[in-house]
Amino acid sequence: MFLPNTSEVEVSTFLLIGIPGLERVHVWISIPICLVYLMAILGNCTILCVIRTEATLHEPMYYFLSMLALSDLGLSFSSIPTMLRIFLFNIVGISADACIAQEFFIHGFTDMESSVLLIMSFDRFVAIRHPLRYSSILTGSRVVQIGLAFAVKSILLVLPLPFTLKRLRYCNKRLLSHSYCLHQDVMKLACSDNRVNFYYGLFVALCMMSDSVFIAVSYVFILKTVLGIASHGERLKALNTCVSHISAVLLFYVPIITLATMHRFAKHKSPLAMILIADAFLLVPPLMNPIVYCVKTRQIRVKVLEKLGLKSK
Numbered sequence: 001m002f003l004p005n006t007s008e009v010e011v012s013t014f015l016l017i018g019i020p021g022l023e024r025v026h027v028w029i030s031i032p033i034c035l036v037y038l039m040a041i042l043g044n045c046t047i048l049c050v051i052r053t054e055a056t057l058h059e060p061m062y063y064f065l066s067m068l069a070l071s072d073l074g075l076s077f078s079s080i081p082t083m084l085r086i087f088l089f090n091i092v093g094i095s096a097d098a099c100i101a102q103e104f105f106i107h108g109f110t111d112m113e114s115s116v117l118l119i120m121s122f123d124r125f126v127a128i129r130h131p132l133r134y135s136s137i138l139t140g141s142r143v144v145q146i147g148l149a150f151a152v153k154s155i156l157l158v159l160p161l162p163f164t165l166k167r168l169r170y171c172n173k174r175l176l177s178h179s180y181c182l183h184q185d186v187m188k189l190a191c192s193d194n195r196v197n198f199y200y201g202l203f204v205a206l207c208m209m210s211d212s213v214f215i216a217v218s219y220v221f222i223l224k225t226v227l228g229i230a231s232h233g234e235r236l237k238a239l240n241t242c243v244s245h246i247s248a249v250l251l252f253y254v255p256i257i258t259l260a261t262m263h264r265f266a267k268h269k270s271p272l273a274m275i276l277i278a279d280a281f282l283l284v285p286p287l288m289n290p291i292v293y294c295v296k297t298r299q300i301r302v303k304v305l306e307k308l309g310l311k312s313k
Contacts, residue, residue: 011174013093014186018086018179019275030087036287037080043290044069044076050303057299060138064123065293065300067116067147068248072286074109078102079282083179096170099181100162106282107158107183107204113252113285114211115150120245121218128238129225157204164197177271178278212253219246244296248289255281 018026047069051062082102085091094102127134161183168190176185183204187197219242226238255277262274294301 011170011172012096013174014096014099014170014181014189015092015175016082016086016094016179016181017092017176017275018083020272023090026087026090030084033080033083033087033283036283037076037084040072040076040080040283040286040290043294044073044286046304046307047290047293047300050300050307054303057303058140060123060134060140060143061120061127062300063140063143063147064116064120068113068120068289071109071113071116072289074105075113075282076286078105078109079180082181083279083282086179094181099176099186100165103165103181103183103186104158104162106180107161108154111157111204111208112151112154114208115154117245117249117252118211118214118218119146119150120248121215121222124242124245125218125222125225127241128222157207160200161197161204164200168192168194168197178275180282212249215249240296244293247292247296248285251285251288251292255284 019029022029048066051057051066079102082094123138126137130137165183165186168187169192170189171191173189173191176182176189178185183197183201187194187201190197222242226235229235229238259274259277259281262277294304
């Protein structure tokens, strides 16, 4: 379809990319991606199943862990099938509507995971600061209310993104920079005024990064509380309850901060490195979070081993 300016051709299909320079081995690369995808689904579904069926795990900490598992599943389902389609079948085309829908789900579940990590930091603070009042402060109904509030917040925050992208006009350029669709990536292809998209996208990014700031503040208060504990053994025990959460925070935020830093400060940034880090952002947290929590949280580990018919040490 030709626009009034005959030099511009409106496009309705975007092109995704795999790993430039490694197109010949894309099929082989798809094998570990597929394994990661299956293990992420299995791990997070196992966490959800164990928490749901074990009455002893019906506590705030494990409810929040269920929310984290749901966020990880959402990220996996909304992104990895598109990656596998590229690497397995070399199908790089995606319709504009499908691309815009995908970026909505990816950004929505990303913000949801960020929010859950923030809630979990508050949970750890309450557990360490007020251990005797923990159950009365974080009741079951209050946990549900907090979870629903943050889920609605994530949806409302990213809901304008697909509508602002839909109103743009795309012509001539249609090659994206990743194996999946992101708001800022699609926005750059527009040949019409995208200032609204830029500023609102920046607002969404700042909201998400503010979660990391509040998480850091929470751990400042946690550390202050722990240092006030007289017994050295009790200090280590209190800090040990935070190890799993700290690992999840690092797995989630390190790729995001690394990418942002490379975009902003790297003079000769490698496109390959940026693609690999961006792919790792969607592949690693859903895979590693269940493993970290199973290894570091004894209650989860024991129940998983019992489900498998194995005895825990």
